[in-house]
Amino acid sequence: MLFDTHVHLIGPRFDEDRAAVLERARAAGLFGVVEIADAPADWERALALAAAHPGFVHCALGLHPYHADEWRPELAAKLAAAARRPGVVAAGEVGLDYAKYEVPRPRQMEAFLGMLAAAEAAGLPVVIHCREAYADLMPVLRARFPARPKVGRFHGVVHCFSGNAEEAAECAALGFALGADGPVTYPKNDALRSALKGAGLASLVLETDSPWLPPQAKRGKRCEPADVADVAARLADVFGLPEKELARVTLGNARELYRL
Ligand SMILES: [Zn+2]
Numbered sequence: 075m076l077f078d079t080h081v082h083l084i085g086p087r088f089d090e091d092r093a094a095v096l097e098r099a100r101a102a103g104l105f106g107v108v109e110i111a112d113a114p115a116d117w118e119r120a121l122a123l124a125a126a127h128p129g130f131v132h133c134a135l136g137l138h139p140y141h142a143d144e145w146r147p148e149l150a151a152k153l154a155a156a157a158r159r160p161g162v163v164a165a166g167e168v169g170l171d172y173a174k175y176e177v178p179r180p181r182q183m184e185a186f187l188g189m190l191a192a193a194e195a196a197g198l199p200v201v202i203h204c205r206e207a208y209a210d211l212m213p214v215l216r217a218r219f220p221a222r223p224k225v226g227r228f229h230g231v232v233h234c235f236s237g238n239a240e241e242a243a244e245c246a247a248l249g250f251a252l253g254a255d256g257p258v259t260y261p262k263n264d265a266l267r268s269a270l271k272g273a274g275l276a277s278l279v280l281e282t283d284s285p286w287l288p289p290q291a292k293r294g295k296r297c298e299p300a301d302v303a304d305v306a307a308r309l310a311d312v313f314g315l316p317e318k319e320l321a322r323v324t325l326g327n328a329r330e331l332y333r334l
């Protein structure tokens with residue numbers, strides 16, 4: 075059984091066939107998916123999707139760095155209230171994106187720190203997004219998450235991990251899971267595969283970031299949760315394990331991450 079720990083199914087690219095996509099995910103033997111809401115305006119729709127598929131679709135409520143200019147301190151109370159609703163398993167995604175940033179870096183950092191504090195107050199693990207910003211992310215993780223997590227092994231996950239081997243090992247040591255998706259199947263990404271292997275199987279979780287980041291076999295096309303099988307197959311090869319064993323361990327990691 076596989077668990078797609080990071081999807082965006084409420085967007086328009088799934089308007090035509092959202093139910094069929096979820097049916098294919100079930101048919102592919104997925105344990106479930108976590109719908110990630112990028113902005114407060116999307117939180118209700120993510121909650122509704124989770125409510126419509128109880129036990130299969132879970133959700134995380136966040137403020138993507140693209141939306142960092144929407145950060146207001148009142149969001150902390152909104153998150154704390156929403157955290158008690160059925161299906162909510164995390165806060166996020168939140169973080170830093172210096173690759174395609176529309177919001178200035180100091181404002182991104184302010185929003186990120188605000189949402190981390192809000193997640194902690196709400197008692198939720200965090201889903202972190204980081205693109206070309208690991209030099210600024212790592213000091214935040216060191217300063218804010220020095221001790222062991224209060225619940226389980228993970229404070230949260232650095233989704234679509236794209237840092238180097240040293241950063242992978244340190245994220246894992248600080249109590250963060252590392253999310254792997256389509257890019258681990260791309261031929262040129264040897265450094266990424268070896269960074270994930272170096273950080274260890276105990277920190278690995280699988281995702282697709284659907285509709286983004288399709289695996290190699292579907293490049294240029296829309297990605298969907300069932301495609302997590304391609305990510306699992308490639309990583310089983312990287313870790314030198316049967317696919318069943320990689321699936322078993324990563325499912326356990328994901329359940330611990332999201333407390334399911
Ligand atoms: Zn992301």
Ligand SMILES: [Zn+2]
Pocket residue numbers: 080081082110167283
């Ligand atoms: Zn995402």
